[in-house]
Amino acid sequence: MKKVIVPLGPYHPLFEEPEYFALYCDGENVVDAEWVAGYNHRGIEKLSESKHWDQVTFLIERICGICSTSHPIAYCNAVEDLLKIEIPERAKYIRSIVGELERLHSHLLWVGLAGHFLGYNTVFMWAWKYREPILDIMEMVTGNRNHYAMMKIGGVRRDIADDDIDIIKNILGELKGKLEMLTQAVLDDPVLAARLKGVGVLTKKDIKDFGAVGPVARASGIDIDVRRDSPHAAYNLVEWKVITCEEGDVFAKAVVRLLECFESIKIIQQCLDRLKGKKGEIEIEVRNIPAGEGIGHYEAPRGECFHYVRSDGTSRPVRHKIRAPSYVNIPTFKASCIGQTIADVTIILAGVDPCYCCTERAISVYDVDKKKKIFDGKDLIRLSQEKTRKIKKELGFKDE
Amino acid sequence: MALDLKTRALKKSLFVFHLSTGSCNNCDIEILDCLTPRFDIERFGMTLVGSIKHADVLLVTGICTIKNSYRIKKLYEQMPKPGFVVAIGACACTGGIFKDGYQMAGPIDKIIPVDVYIPGCPPKPEAMIAGIVKLLEKIK
Amino acid sequence: MNIVEKLKGKFGNKIKDIKLHCDKRIYVEIEKQDIIDFVKFIFHDLDARFITASGIDNLDSMEILYHFSVDREDVIVSIRVFLDRNNPEIDSITKIIRGASNIEREMYELLGIKFLGHPDLKRLLLDDKFPEGVYPLRKTQEKLEK
Numbered sequence: 230m231k232k233v234i235v236p237l238g239p240y241h242p243l244f245e246e247p248e249y250f251a252l253y254c255d256g257e258n259v260v261d262a263e264w265v266a267g268y269n270h271r272g273i274e275k276l277s278e279s280k281h282w283d284q285v286t287f288l289i290e291r292i293c294g295i296c297s298t299s300h301p302i303a304y305c306n307a308v309e310d311l312l313k314i315e316i317p318e319r320a321k322y323i324r325s326i327v328g329e330l331e332r333l334h335s336h337l338l339w340v341g342l343a344g345h346f347l348g349y350n351t352v353f354m355w356a357w358k359y360r361e362p363i364l365d366i367m368e369m370v371t372g373n374r375n376h377y378a379m380m381k382i383g384g385v386r387r388d389i390a391d392d393d394i395d396i397i398k399n400i401l402g403e404l405k406g407k408l409e410m411l412t413q414a415v416l417d418d419p420v421l422a423a424r425l426k427g428v429g430v431l432t433k434k435d436i437k438d439f440g441a442v443g444p445v446a447r448a449s450g451i452d453i454d455v456r457r458d459s460p461h462a463a464y465n466l467v468e469w470k471v472i473t474c475e476e477g478d479v480f481a482k483a484v485v486r487l488l489e490c491f492e493s494i495k496i497i498q499q500c501l502d503r504l505k506g507k508k509g510e511i512e513i514e515v516r517n518i519p520a521g522e523g524i525g526h527y528e529a530p531r532g533e534c535f536h537y538v539r540s541d542g543t544s545r546p547v548r549h550k551i552r553a554p555s556y557v558n559i560p561t562f563k564a565s566c567i568g569q570t571i572a573d574v575t576i577i578l579a580g581v582d583p584c585y586c587c588t589e590r591a592i593s594v595y596d597v598d599k600k601k602k603i604f605d606g607k608d609l610i611r612l613s614q615e616k617t618r619k620i621k622k623e624l625g626f627k628d629e
Numbered sequence: 630m631a632l633d634l635k636t637r638a639l640k641k642s643l644f645v646f647h648l649s650t651g652s653c654n655n656c657d658i659e660i661l662d663c664l665t666p667r668f669d670i671e672r673f674g675m676t677l678v679g680s681i682k683h684a685d686v687l688l689v690t691g692i693c694t695i696k697n698s699y700r701i702k703k704l705y706e707q708m709p710k711p712g713f714v715v716a717i718g719a720c721a722c723t724g725g726i727f728k729d730g731y732q733m734a735g736p737i738d739k740i741i742p743v744d745v746y747i748p749g750c751p752p753k754p755e756a757m758i759a760g761i762v763k764l765l766e767k768i769k
Numbered sequence: 770m771n772i773v774e775k776l777k778g779k780f781g782n783k784i785k786d787i788k789l790h791c792d793k794r795i796y797v798e799i800e801k802q803d804i805i806d807f808v809k810f811i812f813h814d815l816d817a818r819f820i821t822a823s824g825i826d827n828l829d830s831m832e833i834l835y836h837f838s839v840d841r842e843d844v845i846v847s848i849r850v851f852l853d854r855n856n857p858e859i860d861s862i863t864k865i866i867r868g869a870s871n872i873e874r875e876m877y878e879l880l881g882i883k884f885l886g887h888p889d890l891k892r893l894l895l896d897d898k899f900p901e902g903v904y905p906l907r908k909t910q911e912k913l914e915k
Contacts, residue, residue: 267694267896268696269651270894271730272731272905275730275731276729291655291727293653293654294656295655374753375655437818438867439868440820458841458843522790533838535820535836537836552821556872560868695896
């Protein structure tokens with residue numbers, strides 16, 4: 230059987246994204262995968278050593294646009310661990326609110342993209358339309374739709390005004406209704422079930438071997454969540470639950486993400502209630518960082534974000550180690566795509582929700598003998614959309 | 630039959646190709662946001678295309694890492710001329726906060742000529758649309 | 770502390786130093802030849818999750834911290850090893866933990882640490898044309914030619 234190398238192209242539907250997976254195929258089935266990274270490597274850990282402790286928060290916000298507040302929270306946790314300080318209660322609630330709003334917009338973004346890969350373009354448009362009110366809230370509270378610059382060592386930079394709290398609660402109330410509709414549509418759709426169930430399964434052993442985290446791990450029945458396991462901010466002050474599924478396939482990953490959105494809304498609303506009508510400090514003043522080391526982590530939308538810092542008492546970090554969740558999640562692709570067909574490869578990779586900037590990504594397909602490109606990323610998306618159409622026809626549904 | 634750029638611009642139909650050369654993706658997401666119902670850039674006659682060979686405008690984001698510098702040069706050569714390059718975001722314009730990094734081959738105008746700079750981190754969709762409208766005026 | 774007692778019980782004087790920064794952060798310093806035994810115990814017996822490894826250039830030595838999380842007890846255990854900066858090498862833990870492969874490749878290219886027995890030790894993030902022998906994360910690598 231001829232072995233074909235399939236480098237997988239752009240992950241993003243309409244973009245040329247720089248990342249590279251080489252898949253080795255035997256006919257229609259994938260037998261091995263290799264990840265070639267480095268297109269997005271910007272040398273952030275080294276840059277961190279040249280910035281002051283406070284400037285580092287601005288730098289690492291820009292590691293990733295979608296989990297823009299996750300890295301600063303994890304970094305601030307690390308430095309606060311080094312200092313052994315606890316931030317004021319009001320700051321804890323604000324941190325959780327901003328973190329959960331980010332989780333909402335990130336999961337909706339994912340739902341839209343996954344919809345596009347499967348050929349459900351209406352889902353793409355709806356999901357991104359429902360994201361907009363969340364970005365409006367962000368702009369109202371922090372001043373920017375993305376890159377909020379809210380976190381600082383010792384607390385948060387800005388407070389949330391009482392007037393804004395009612396507006397936020399209204400927007401979230403409306404969003405909840407739309408989310409319920411979207412979730413029900415996904416859970417009830419037989420085409421999606423046929424398309425996604427049993428596809429790209431990750432076992433509990435795979436998760437442990439790769440150290441995978443976040444919804445990827447929770448969809449395979451591994452009950453871990455930094456918010457509950459290692460409480461910080463307001464996560465142990467409000468009621469919410471961790472969502473897990475057992476099957477480990479792409480459908481389970483979608484379900485986990487959608488149900489997590491409801492938990493996020495619950496957390497935000499409780500935090501807003503605790504803030505309303507009250508006043509309080511939003512930061513502890515930190516003058517200098519003594520010598521020492523600290524570790525902080527936070528549950529970003531994609532999983533655990535880990536930061537390690539070391540100080541020698543001067544104004545800059547000696548070492549700042551950053552591990553984004555996608556760094557451990559993307560390699561699971563090696564396990565989940567083996568034995569799957571080429572048409573399913575884009576949705577399996579999408580199931581991991583790779584944050585390319587947090588790490589890196591991309592794919593296309595070459596015939597190893599003829600050295601000619603057979604498919605590129607857009608072709609693979611087209612193959613994926615065609616498979617959905619075929620299943621729709623088999624089940625007796627009309628094309629969208 | 631290919632229409633020339635001026636005619637196409639007058640008929641308000643620009644084909645745009647997007648490339649990220651090493652970004653945090655915020656600019657890329659905001660570009661995609663322009664397609665969504667709230668901003669709906671298609672009413673200005675812009676369409677995103679899948680191949681550089683059909684593009685009139687190359688939208689670039691990111692700092693241009695070393696690995697990407699080969700790609701962007703090749704893509705620029707493949708773009709039919711006259712073609713325009715738009716650098717979106719602080720990273721593409723000047724390198725932004727990453728300008729001292731060891732993987733930096735950019736900013737973009739060190740590698741290929743740039744026609745329009747849209748600064749911001751990320752630039753809001755409104756800013757991007759304003760920038761594109763300026764480009765349309767430049768073409769005319 | 771349960772985890773500290775378990776480690777002391779199993780390894781006794783192979784532990785050069787144990788530091789408790791607080792009850793959730795344990796730092797264990799060991800000799801590099803014991804790394805495989807420690808990793809096996811923490812990964813399998815304590816059922817910890819491998820988070821990542823941090824390589825640090827202290828001008829007089831190379832240091833690696835292997836970070837593990839015992840999620841159910843909210844404890845992060847970091848194993849610290851010091852290596853000779855002129856010839857930094859240590860056994861690879863990829864045979865025990867498959868997911869350690871990438872971080873070892875990253876430490877190899879950014880700090881110049883060799884991981885003996887790694888199945889595929891080659892560059893991960895840096896471009897092929899990036900000069901050999903240039904390790905960006907080393908402290909002596911201040912200004913790099915582009």
